[in-house]
Amino acid sequence: MIRLTDAYVLARTKLRVHKIRTWVAISVSGALFGLLVTIIIVSSGIFASIKSFSEDGYSSRFLLQTGQSTAELYNWDSESVKPEFISAVEELYKQGIAARVAEAKRLAYTYDPKVDDPSPVTVDPVSKKKSISIDASSHWAVEKALENVAKSRFKPTQVADVTKGFNVKNVYESQRNVSPTDGAFKLMKDGKERLAALTADEQRMQSSGFSYGANTETELSVVAQDLATPFIISNDFDASKNQVPVIVSYGQAEKALGLEALPQSASPAERMERLRSVREKVGTIDASFCYRNTASQSLVGDAITQKEYIDKYKNTKEYVKPTVIYELPGAETCGEVKVVADTRTAQQKADQAKKDSFDKMFNGKLDPVQQKIAIKVVGVSPSYESSMAMSSVSGAVSMLLGSFLSSSGWAIPDTMLASLPEDSVAKSLITKASVAPEYMYGYVSPKMYIVELSSDTEARAYMEKNNCTAECDKPGSAYTFPYGGSGVTIAEARRMLDSALFWIVIVISVIAAFILAGTIGRTIAEGRRETAIFRAIGARRMDISLTYTLYTLMLALRIMIFAAIAALVVAVSLQVWIGQEVTLGAQYAFGTTDYSKTFSFISFTSPYLVGVAAAIIGTSLIAMSLPLLRNVKRNPIRDMRDDS
Numbered sequence: 001m002i003r004l005t006d007a008y009v010l011a012r013t014k015l016r017v018h019k020i021r022t023w024v025a026i027s028v029s030g031a032l033f034g035l036l037v038t039i040i041i042v043s044s045g046i047f048a049s050i051k052s053f054s055e056d057g058y059s060s061r062f063l064l065q066t067g068q069s070t071a072e073l074y075n076w077d078s079e080s081v082k083p084e085f086i087s088a089v090e091e092l093y094k095q096g097i098a099a100r101v102a103e104a105k106r107l108a109y110t111y112d113p114k115v116d117d118p119s120p121v122t123v124d125p126v127s128k129k130k131s132i133s134i135d136a137s138s139h140w141a142v143e144k145a146l147e148n149v150a151k152s153r154f155k156p157t158q159v160a161d162v163t164k165g166f167n168v169k170n171v172y173e174s175q176r177n178v179s180p181t182d183g184a185f186k187l188m189k190d191g192k193e194r195l196a197a198l199t200a201d202e203q204r205m206q207s208s209g210f211s212y213g214a215n216t217e218t219e220l221s222v223v224a225q226d227l228a229t230p231f232i233i234s235n236d237f238d239a240s241k242n243q244v245p246v247i248v249s250y251g252q253a254e255k256a257l258g259l260e261a262l263p264q265s266a267s268p269a270e271r272m273e274r275l276r277s278v279r280e281k282v283g284t285i286d287a288s289f290c291y292r293n294t295a296s297q298s299l300v301g302d303a304i305t306q307k308e309y310i311d312k313y314k315n316t317k318e319y320v321k322p323t324v325i326y327e328l329p330g331a332e333t334c335g336e337v338k339v340v341a342d343t344r345t346a347q348q349k350a351d352q353a354k355k356d357s358f359d360k361m362f363n364g365k366l367d368p369v370q371q372k373i374a375i376k377v378v379g380v381s382p383s384y385e386s387s388m389a390m391s392s393v394s395g396a397v398s399m400l401l402g403s404f405l406s407s408s409g410w411a412i413p414d415t416m417l418a419s420l421p422e423d424s425v426a427k428s429l430i431t432k433a434s435v436a437p438e439y440m441y442g443y444v445s446p447k448m449y450i451v452e453l454s455s456d457t458e459a460r461a462y463m464e465k466n467n468c469t470a471e472c473d474k475p476g477s478a479y480t481f482p483y484g485g486s487g488v489t490i491a492e493a494r495r496m497l498d499s500a501l502f503w504i505v506i507v508i509s510v511i512a513a514f515i516l517a518g519t520i521g522r523t524i525a526e527g528r529r530e531t532a533i534f535r536a537i538g539a540r541r542m543d544i545s546l547t548y549t550l551y552t553l554m555l556a557l558r559i560m561i562f563a564a565i566a567a568l569v570v571a572v573s574l575q576v577w578i579g580q581e582v583t584l585g586a587q588y589a590f591g592t593t594d595y596s597k598t599f600s601f602i603s604f605t606s607p608y609l610v611g612v613a614a615a616i617i618g619t620s621l622i623a624m625s626l627p628l629l630r631n632v633k634r635n636p637i638r639d640m641r642d643d644s
Helices: 004-017 019-053 082-106 138-155 201-206 223-230 250-256 268-286 293-313 346-362 382-391 392-401 416-417 425-431 454-463 487-526 528-536 541-592 609-632 636-643
Strands: 063-067 121-123 130-132 168-173 184-187 221-224 244-249 285-291 323-325 338-342 370-381 409-413 450-451 476-484
Touching: 019 487, 019 609, 019 636, 063 454, 063 528, 082 130, 082 138, 082 346, 130 450, 130 609, 168 223, 221 223, 221 244, 221 416, 223 370, 223 409, 223 416, 244 250, 244 416, 244 425, 250 268, 250 370, 250 476, 268 338, 268 370, 268 541, 285 293, 370 392, 370 409, 370 425, 450 454, 454 476, 487 541, 541 609, 609 636
Parallel strands: 221 409, 244 370
Antiparallel strands: 063 450, 063 476, 121 130, 168 450, 184 285, 244 409, 285 370, 323 338
16 A cells, blocks of 8 residues: 555656656646636736726616617609609699798789799690609708608607517617707807808818818717716806806817827826826816807808908909998807998888798798807716827727717716706707707608616617617618617627637647646556556555546646746736726726726636636546556556566
């Protein structure tokens, strides 16, 4: 019988005798399991850090934006030739003309329908077939008929129907752009409204379909208070001052504070200091928007054109003094265009008044409306453009993990907006901005909703049910996607990682088993004479098995130590290399104001670590079993004779 201490000495001796073989096995298997341990402790560190930061932003919430497909409701080529559609246009035209003739008679306004408003329906003189040309598609009777067709075919999805059967925590109306049915809101850059004609370059851009004025970065939007709260920093908002509260993007906050964007070469410390500075000062930002309806915009354009004409020709023979001379408002005022001279006759004024009255009733003409809207910045939100401007590491982190409130850059919390005085013109203009579906060119813009689910499991099930695939071209088809960088993405990433880790463990264990089987099997095979001698002097099979089991466990222990050291070296190196950059990205992405939080790539809390240790030991013992079983069953006398 071999004592345990003797078996330990024998096992240790075998490790020393076969140094090269042992270290090849340890290094190769250790590297494989080290890779696995690295993935586990790094991913555990990442998700632990995300959990630490998740108190801010949307990272712990499962938010999905859901809506209907804007599928085509009609096609002009097929619709315009239908007899029933042509009949509908004729009837609308008949009713419209009757109303116009009556109003013209009341106003004593000269109106000839055949000249001023011919029918959009034409009749072929030969075939007597009625038709509507594409040129007439913008006629008021045709547009109304098309709108009626679209409305009759569009069936809005009820949010209660798409959320039925799910554990829904909250439902919010989706963030909506403040898009008035008439006119637009434009940011007064540096507190001034642009009152100048387009440059040649801007004219070319406009003719090419590009926006030159208010762009997506300067549009206002309204968002649910509950979704806006994580981004609110300033608490000194006073509704009585009649300022509209907004949350701006980080990039807009930098511009408003007069700060130049940091170069990509800026250090993490410099970027962190800039981040703190912007957030600390965001409550001091005051800005203004100028609202003008189309009538006011047109009048400003006329005044600009007129001023250019007067400045250019007033001292020439070709100059003809306008009968009405306008004066542009001050750039800081968003004021009305004033008439400073009017040489029209009384009859001319009366005729114009009649025309204006007629156009107001039938052609959508409005009186000029303009209003300066004071803005109070109360918070800041991460933005895609600022994320992309960061270094590749911090920028990637902020885009992948960030909670993005608004694509427009100027988001108004709805509850704070409602707290403004009831007589607030700004509140009225923003609240009354169009929210109804718009039926244009055969398409509709339906309402969208943000649905908050109770868990990632519920969120996945909801997306699977309410996401059209092959039927997205059908009106009313639902589609869903994560909102604002919510916890859905993070939960899905973790689920995929858990699945991947399972298969990685299996693959690495199989590869390591073959390596260890070769190493241990060869060691056992070469020790047949030793085994035979021990058997001959009275050692039992159990004693031989104990020796090789201890050898295998000692080999496994060395593999575990090698894997742990390798993984720790990689994780620490990763932390030193990009830890500060990733912390910066996380601070920005989650919008946290606790600057003591850091992003760590190291965590030993994962239960997978125990699984890896068990895999190493189990793989080693399995690799040992077959050659050992074969060895102890051999005839010791034959082994000694064969060896001699």
